[in-house]
Amino acid sequence: MAEPHPGLAGWERPLAQLRAALPGCRAEMRPAAPVPPGVPRLRRRAEYRAGRLAAAAAARALCGTPCLAGRSARGAPVWPAGLCGAISHCDGQAIALLGAATLWGGLGIDIEQHLTPPLAQQIASVALTAAEQEAFGADPRWVGLIFSVKESLFKALSPQIGQGFDFGAAELCPATAAEPPMLRLTRDLAPGWFAGRRIGAVLLAGPAGVMTAVALPREDGRAGAQPRSVAPPSM
Amino acid sequence: MTLTAHTDTADRDWLLARLGALLEDEGPIDPAESLIYYGLDSLRVMTLAAELKARGIAVSFEDLASAPTLQAWEALIAARRGG
Numbered sequence: 001m002a003e004p005h006p007g008l009a010g011w012e013r014p015l016a017q018l019r020a021a022l023p024g025c026r027a028e029m030r031p032a033a034p035v036p037p038g039v040p041r042l043r044r045r046a047e048y049r050a051g052r053l054a055a056a057a058a059a060r061a062l063c064g065t066p067c068l069a070g071r072s073a074r075g076a077p078v079w080p081a082g083l084c085g086a087i088s089h090c091d092g093q094a095i096a097l098l099g100a101a102t103l104w105g106g107l108g109i110d111i112e113q114h115l116t117p118p119l120a121q122q123i124a125s126v127a128l129t130a131a132e133q134e135a136f137g138a139d140p141r142w143v144g145l146i147f148s149v150k151e152s153l154f155k156a157l158s159p160q161i162g163q164g165f166d167f168g169a170a171e172l173c174p175a176t177a178a179e180p181p182m183l184r185l186t187r188d189l190a191p192g193w194f195a196g197r198r199i200g201a202v203l204l205a206g207p208a209g210v211m212t213a214v215a216l217p218r219e220d221g222r223a224g225a226q227p228r229s230v231a232p233p234s235m
Numbered sequence: 236m237t238l239t240a241h242t243d244t245a246d247r248d249w250l251l252a253r254l255g256a257l258l259e260d261e262g263p264i265d266p267a268e269s270l271i272y273y274g275l276d277s278l279r280v281m282t283l284a285a286e287l288k289a290r291g292i293a294v295s296f297e298d299l300a301s302a303p304t305l306q307a308w309e310a311l312i313a314a315r316r317g318g
Contacts, residue, residue, distance in 0.1 A: 039260075040259055040274025041273060044271070044272065089276075112278060113278075122289075123278070123282065123285055125285050126284045126285045151277055164297055165297075166295050166296055167295075167296055
């Protein structure tokens with residue numbers, strides 16, 4: 001268990017819930033160093049550095065050795081052999097989710113600030129499918145969660161299938177009596193990743209914003225069970 | 236000659252103004268530099284895609300995110316607008 005780290009105001013609860021939902025992974029958050037306002041370049045750099053520090057801490061929690069993640073041409077982290085994971089930044093905070101590549105085919109993590117109602121309305125028109133708009137409307141909390149969980153899915157799945165996909169390629173199905181909200185692919189993306197396939201997701205919300213994760217077990221027979229979906233407790 | 240002001244068009248000035256507001260960056264933007272360096276993130280890309288859609292220009296998040304530079308976006312918007 002990681003030591004408490006200062007400066008995570010508003011993220012403590014979702015971080016604890018994330019760790020409980022994905023006990024086979026390690027998640028760490030680090031605050032970005034303060035930068036003068038009005039210089040997004042410096043802010044971005046500080047958040048990038050915080051993300052790499054969070055990843056190093058998560059690697060140390062996982063396997064006893066901090067790792068140095070590389071950087072792909074498109075800015076995505078490149079993990080040392082044996083690890084997989086993802087990083088996200090939001091408003092001066094960075095989070096990293098790491099797991100063993102023997103267990104996980106892909107991991108995705110995303111944190112976002114809460115959306116204002118006008119921004120949620122705007123985002124809903126492009127980030128949500130027709131079915132999602134029907135089911136969730138433009139509720140700022142849900143629009144934020146859906147946007148975020150699709151980011152998480154992209155991070156977890158696109159390296160594995162070697163291609164990108166847009167926000168219409170998956171949709172969040174509302175909770176039923178039998179199960180929490182789950183992602184569903186809307187079209188065939190790659191062998192095994194067919195339209196209609198359902199994918200579990202972790203959906204969390206706290207005072208600082210929303211946090212989502214997608215953990216895809218390896219599919220070569222050594223995998224563990226699909227992690228169950230976890231919905232925000234307030235919803 | 237009559238200059239008609241279209242409040243709903245998406246030209247270069249509009250794009251620069253929107254980027255200035257979205258990125259909270261007061262400095263000039265190098266047209267060939269990745270906008271990631273100016274603080275662009277996925278939510279801002281999605282916001283811009285929504286604003287373009289509202290102006291009748293269909294560009295997806297993927298379109299914008301695959302080449303996040305001012306010059307690439309200008310070309311993309313011009314192409315989708317039909318010239």
